[in-house]
Amino acid sequence: MTGVVAESASQARAPGVGALAGIKVLDFGQMVSAPYCAKLFSDYGADVIKVEPPGGDVARQMGPFPGDVVHPEKSGLYFINNTNKRGVTCDVSVAAGRELFMGLLRWADVLIENNLPQKMRAWNLSYAQLQAINPNLVMISITPFGQTGPYSGWNGYDLNAFHLTGTSSRYCGRPGEMPLEHGTFSADYYGAIAGATWGMAAVYGRDLVGGGQLVDVSCAEAIAATFVGGQNIGLVAQEGRFDKRTGVGMPLGAPATIVPCKDGHVWMLALERGQWDGLCKVMGDPEWASLEMFQDMFVRAQNADIMYSFINEWTAQHTKMEIMEKCQAAGCPITAVFTIAEAAEQPHLKARDYFVDIEHPDLGRVRNLGAPFKLPACPGGPVRPAPRLGQHNAEVYGRLLGLSNAELAALKGKGVI
Amino acid sequence: MSKTLPLKGIRVINLGWVWAGPVVGQTLAFLGAEVLKIESRQRLDMTRTLPPFAEGKPGPDRSLSNHACWAGNGSVSLNLKEPEARELALRLIAHSDVVVENFGPGAMERLDMGYDRLKQVKPDIILFSMPAAGLTGPLEHVRTYGLSLTSLTGLDSLVGYKGGGPIPVENAFSDPLAGIFGAFAVLAALNHRRNTGQGQHVDFSQQEAVMQMVGPAYMDYVLNGRVGGPKGNEHPLNAAAPHSVFPCRGDDRWISIAVQTDAEWEGLKSAMGDPAWAQGQAFSMLKARLANIDALHAHIAEWTAQHDDRVLAEELQRHGVAAAPVLNCGDLLTDPHYKARGTFVEVQHPLGFRETIYGAYVKMSRTPPEVRPGPYIGQDNDHAFKEVLGLSDERYRDLVERKIIY
Numbered sequence: 124m125t126g127v128v129a130e131s132a133s134q135a136r137a138p139g140v141g142a143l144a145g146i147k148v149l150d151f152g153q154m155v156s157a158p159y160c161a162k163l164f165s166d167y168g169a170d171v172i173k174v175e176p177p178g179g180d181v182a183r184q185m186g187p188f189p190g191d192v193v194h195p196e197k198s199g200l201y202f203i204n205n206t207n208k209r210g211v212t213c214d215v216s217v218a219a220g221r222e223l224f225m226g227l228l229r230w231a232d233v234l235i236e237n238n239l240p241q242k243m244r245a246w247n248l249s250y251a252q253l254q255a256i257n258p259n260l261v262m263i264s265i266t267p268f269g270q271t272g273p274y275s276g277w278n279g280y281d282l283n284a285f286h287l288t289g290t291s292s293r294y295c296g297r298p299g300e301m302p303l304e305h306g307t308f309s310a311d312y313y314g315a316i317a318g319a320t321w322g323m324a325a326v327y328g329r330d331l332v333g334g335g336q337l338v339d340v341s342c343a344e345a346i347a348a349t350f351v352g353g354q355n356i357g358l359v360a361q362e363g364r365f366d367k368r369t370g371v372g373m374p375l376g377a378p379a380t381i382v383p384c385k386d387g388h389v390w391m392l393a394l395e396r397g398q399w400d401g402l403c404k405v406m407g408d409p410e411w412a413s414l415e416m417f418q419d420m421f422v423r424a425q426n427a428d429i430m431y432s433f434i435n436e437w438t439a440q441h442t443k444m445e446i447m448e449k450c451q452a453a454g455c456p457i458t459a460v461f462t463i464a465e466a467a468e469q470p471h472l473k474a475r476d477y478f479v480d481i482e483h484p485d486l487g488r489v490r491n492l493g494a495p496f497k498l499p500a501c502p503g504g505p506v507r508p509a510p511r512l513g514q515h516n517a518e519v520y521g522r523l524l525g526l527s528n529a530e531l532a533a534l535k536g537k538g539v540i
Numbered sequence: 541m542s543k544t545l546p547l548k549g550i551r552v553i554n555l556g557w558v559w560a561g562p563v564v565g566q567t568l569a570f571l572g573a574e575v576l577k578i579e580s581r582q583r584l585d586m587t588r589t590l591p592p593f594a595e596g597k598p599g600p601d602r603s604l605s606n607h608a609c610w611a612g613n614g615s616v617s618l619n620l621k622e623p624e625a626r627e628l629a630l631r632l633i634a635h636s637d638v639v640v641e642n643f644g645p646g647a648m649e650r651l652d653m654g655y656d657r658l659k660q661v662k663p664d665i666i667l668f669s670m671p672a673a674g675l676t677g678p679l680e681h682v683r684t685y686g687l688s689l690t691s692l693t694g695l696d697s698l699v700g701y702k703g704g705g706p707i708p709v710e711n712a713f714s715d716p717l718a719g720i721f722g723a724f725a726v727l728a729a730l731n732h733r734r735n736t737g738q739g740q741h742v743d744f745s746q747q748e749a750v751m752q753m754v755g756p757a758y759m760d761y762v763l764n765g766r767v768g769g770p771k772g773n774e775h776p777l778n779a780a781a782p783h784s785v786f787p788c789r790g791d792d793r794w795i796s797i798a799v800q801t802d803a804e805w806e807g808l809k810s811a812m813g814d815p816a817w818a819q820g821q822a823f824s825m826l827k828a829r830l831a832n833i834d835a836l837h838a839h840i841a842e843w844t845a846q847h848d849d850r851v852l853a854e855e856l857q858r859h860g861v862a863a864a865p866v867l868n869c870g871d872l873l874t875d876p877h878y879k880a881r882g883t884f885v886e887v888q889h890p891l892g893f894r895e896t897i898y899g900a901y902v903k904m905s906r907t908p909p910e911v912r913p914g915p916y917i918g919q920d921n922d923h924a925f926k927e928v929l930g931l932s933d934e935r936y937r938d939l940v941e942r943k944i945i946y
Contacts, residue, residue: 142728144735159752167728181800185779187760199759200777250905269903272880274864277857278804282773283864286785286796287877292868294710295699301785301794302866303707305753306698306768307776312753313717320724321902324571327727327734328546328907336906341881347872348883348898349563349609349716355869356884357604358592360896365869367792372687372708379685381696381708388706390688390696456683458691460706463757464767466694471679477748490762495749496725497674500740501732 141168155311157237165207167503210510263322269341284310289351297370314342376420401453545572561642563719569612607914617918664739674745686712693751700770781829788849794866807859
């Protein structure tokens with residue numbers, strides 16, 4: 124135990140370094156949700172140790188890899204979601220590994236994990252068991268369905284969670300065709316952020332409320348409640364009816380959808396009078412726009428096909444940036460639909476220092492997304508690269524838990540670390 | 541379980557409006573903060589006018605979607621066009637820890653409530669600003685709607701059917717996400733204040749926060765120069781197959797199936813009755829399944845279409861396969877999982893009607909929050925002006941009569 128005290132004192136950061144300085148976190152997660160949640164802690168100054176099984180976080184196998192050559196130290200997904208963390212390996216399924224994990228757990232304020240509940244139980248790592256060891260522990264569990272309820276025992280991934288929320292049926296896709304997700308791990312990110320917020324509050328108020336607790340995040344529930352439920356559940360409950368996706372941005376008003384232009388797409392939005400007038404002015408006040416059938420957003424929606432054929436004729440001749448800049452200047456909220464490349468090269472984001480270059484031992488110098496929000500008094504964001512597999516085994520198990528080199532070698536020999 | 545919630549004693553003045561700002565307040569309220577949302581009948585928030593209304597009777601205190609998205613916020617009515625009202629707001633801020641706003645850059649200064657002014661009344665105040673694209677930079681004044689903000693992050697460019705153009709997500713996914721994320725930023729700033737005694741002005745660009753979701757595709761661009769596009773429901777990193785939603789029996793019924801491991805693929809094959817098509821080289825290994833993913837998905841769709849979504853999900857789960865029904869809005873209220881977790885709750889509104897809203901969307905074992913109905917305009921005026929500021933009844937009545945408190 125003396126080792127723990129010495130380590131935690133040496134790791135304590137000077138006040139003002141990071142907003143979450145002094146908070147000790149174990150990240151026992153893989154892929155996106157728990158690792159991104161833990162990254163929010165590490166990027167804002169908490170001391171985060173990532174515990175991986177000896178084979179590594181599955182994200183290490185997922186890529187994207189440079190040149191598509193699989194390499195466990197070169198996964199882009201692992202790189203981006205594990206910055207500023209130290210990394211150790213530990214096989215919690217064997218007694219010696221579980222004991223190591225318990226040592227880390229006594230050190231930690233927070234445990235963040237996204238293993239399916241049955242897996243945590245099989246490892247004897249349920250909240251009830253961990254709480255007995257560290258009553259002050261805040262355990263943030265982020266899973267597709269959560270720790271309770273009939274689906275809590277189900278196997279599931281981001282895709283399953285997302286489509287359980289009503290989002291895709293209601294808001295994404297063409298009627299009669301399959302409902303869609305965003306093309307990224309939307310449910311995982313949403314759950315990660317909800318977990319970080321509620322979990323951080325549990326840490327902040329831990330003394331006030333008398334100890335730690337389990338923060339049970341269901342990625343599906345967080346979205347079903349706050350996004351879909353917020354806007355739709357009142358109608359369902361009171362009137363027993365509900366709406367579905369239309370494939371159009373806003374079916375009742377127009378223009379409000381994504382339309383093609385010369386070099387891609389723009390989000391075409393001109394609903395209010397002033398916005399529509401602004402768009403018409405930019406288009407050169409064409410004759411068709413003055414027709415009775417286009418006089419307000421509602422009749423425009425009824426005549427949307429005709430209107431869009433006129434608008435598309437105009438957008439086809441102009442680039443997305445040209446359309447965005449001129450329309451914005453005319454008071455109209457039209458934006459370019461940026462490709463990933465355009466988003467990544469935006470002068471606006473560069474001017475705000477959103478992107479950060481990080482030196483990685485295997486990937487070299489790689490650009491990364493920076494802090495999600497700016498705290499001028501205690502800036503956050505990625506500084507140190509994601510750890511290599513087991514990179515900090517000696518440092519953490521040696522200095523933090525007081526293991527000797529011989530003990531470490533023995534654990535390594537048995538494949539525990 | 542503890543009656544004391546983790547943020548007890550923290551007071552938040554919420555000038556946020558529409559959706560994202562109010563969700564910041566709601567989240568902090570669920571966690572125990574006292575949140576006073578300042579609004580006015582002088583300029584009614586658009587979301588208070590959205591149908592459906594409680595019992596079908598229109599009114600600014602009866603919008604069901606507004607109530608669900610705002611519940612937890614208190615409401616204090618001040619017409620900030622009036623200098624006296626702004627003075628009262630500043631006095632409330634002097635008794636507070638956090639101010640939340642989601643106007644455009646410069647709006648707080650125009651109200652004479654910029655960060656410097658707030659610091660004068662409360663030196664360690666945390667001002668949390670969440671404009672669309674941040675407080676500075678070339679796009680600082682960009683106009684977006686919630687549902688189009690994502691176009692600036694690259695996210696919209698990834699949504700759609702394989703090989704087609706982008707399909708709009710038909711509501712502002714970024715609003716509640718940024719609202720919850722914003723509450724995390726506030727907590728980080730509160731923690732810094734506890735460590736150092738220092739407040740600050742948080743610059744929360746919704747664009748930058750939401751763009752974090754694009755990380756995987758961003759890395760493919762950084763590492764390979766590849767620019768992703770719509771690909772239906774396929775795995776974001778092409779690392780699992782099958783990975784999609786498939787049609788089921790009935791009108792617009794679907795099931796999501798994601799297969800990442802060999803064991804799951806074996807489970808799926810066995811659940812399908814080991815069909816001949818699945819035995820060959822074309823689908824045996826993940827690499828082959830990815831190469832033949834269109835054919836793979838077509839085969840599976842033929843099979844799923846003969847089954848009920850819920851029955852099939854149970855059956856696939858018995859085989860260890862990650863599968864779940866694709867729910868529509870109507871399903872949310874009756875789904876056994878959400879019912880068991882108490883995701884949606886019916887509450888009694890002080891104005892005399894019942895309404896169904898969502899409750900704690902994260903479950904806390906020690907400190908489950910108290911779920912309150914959506915606020916009616918000015919419901920916390922007595923508390924704010926009489927208890928917090930100590931105004932006399934007479935002064936209070938005068939301010940109401942002159943529509944300063946309005």
